[in-house]
Amino acid sequence: MKANVLFSPVNTDELYFTGKTAVVIDVLRASTTITSALLNGAKDVVPVATVEFAVKISGGMFGGQTLLGGERNTKKIEGFALGNSPLEYTKEIVEGKSIVFYSTNGSKAIVKAKFAGSMFICSFLNIKAVAKHLINIDDSVEILCAGKNGLFSLEDSVCAGRLVNEINKLNKDVMLSDSSRGAIALHKSFGKDIPSLLKETEHGKLLIKNGFEEDIEVCGNVDSANIIPYYTNNVLKAMS
């Protein structure tokens, strides 16, 4: 079993993931929001790579029980029912619904990994659950950080490092690439106080500036969830 980390989706092309086991991480906030939506009973989340496609499929498909959710540059998109704050995805609003979901980095990263044999969504909320499941399926894993606009994101990389570290604790024989060794070092350097880390990253500061400080608390709630969003037939569903 090997563990490799990709610090940005631009590091590879779609075909790189063909048949592999992939984990997609977008701590602030797509991974956390998707996990919260499924925790609160959403039927599924449909990740899309463009706003246009979100609008196109939201009408007639999925039995009309859809909600449009997501953001562009942290803000809710005109005409969308929901933004990208995990706090919006309450039981009252999402239960039983399909959420068509677009975000600047996260949903695009998920769509990029669509040819993976298995794909799981990870945030600080469910790292232990994801690590345990990866050890059970015992396949090499590509951990894809959504990053931001093609660039490195510290919170995604620290989350990836914590995941590799958990896997490595459970299976000492995991082979580590340069990037997974680097990610573990980032986890060890920055991972002691996740809420504080999140507030100090570039994206965290932008969220605070735009009024989303409460979201950061939610996104830093380490190992609070026991579900794993997984990709099947173009949608994300909860595995618990």
Added chain:
Amino acid sequence: MKANVLFSPVNTDELYFTGKTAVVIDVLRASTTITSALLNGAKDVVPVATVEFAVKISGGMFGGQTLLGGERNTKKIEGFALGNSPLEYTKEIVEGKSIVFYSTNGSKAIVKAKFAGSMFICSFLNIKAVAKHLINIDDSVEILCAGKNGLFSLEDSVCAGRLVNEINKLNKDVMLSDSSRGAIALHKSFGKDIPSLLKETEHGKLLIKNGFEEDIEVCGNVDSANIIPYYTNNVLKAMS
């Protein structure tokens, strides 16, 4: 003054560098080889992004005093006078010559940053010299790691982190991005014994397998050179 690190050339496009101050790092081995060639009296090094272009310009231009150098996947290219081992670029061979230089990652990274206002080449050999010069010119800096085939390379990232750390020691007011904070952490985690680090990275292991263990010693010779290769009129020259 800001310091930002790009862990791979694919993170941005060419125009990103327009007018900026850029530093390109390819520890194993292009940065080291270019520095060695200029230390040993090469007139200049002409970085090219394709083997075809290297062959095309090597004949009639530059007064006929050219040598073709470089590698593809660590190995010398057929018809080239020199590979990408810094040990080949001796005074006897390179003095007074223009070296047309292609390598799998390094020369392509340099060509990608060609629109930079100023561009410098950094390896472990000349980190202190580069840091001091950057402080003198007092401009924000983009540190571009050549990486490997679009992916993360630990040795380039640790070198970038050491450079940011040196800059930060000289000027405490440098603004650090997520990636430069991450790179400093990598330097602190892996940078204590550079020759050992280089032997343990993916690219280092490949070089050892292909018979280039001696090169690794040269590439790990920290702060042994006092020159800075800089880019001017499409060639690299020595600033000392």
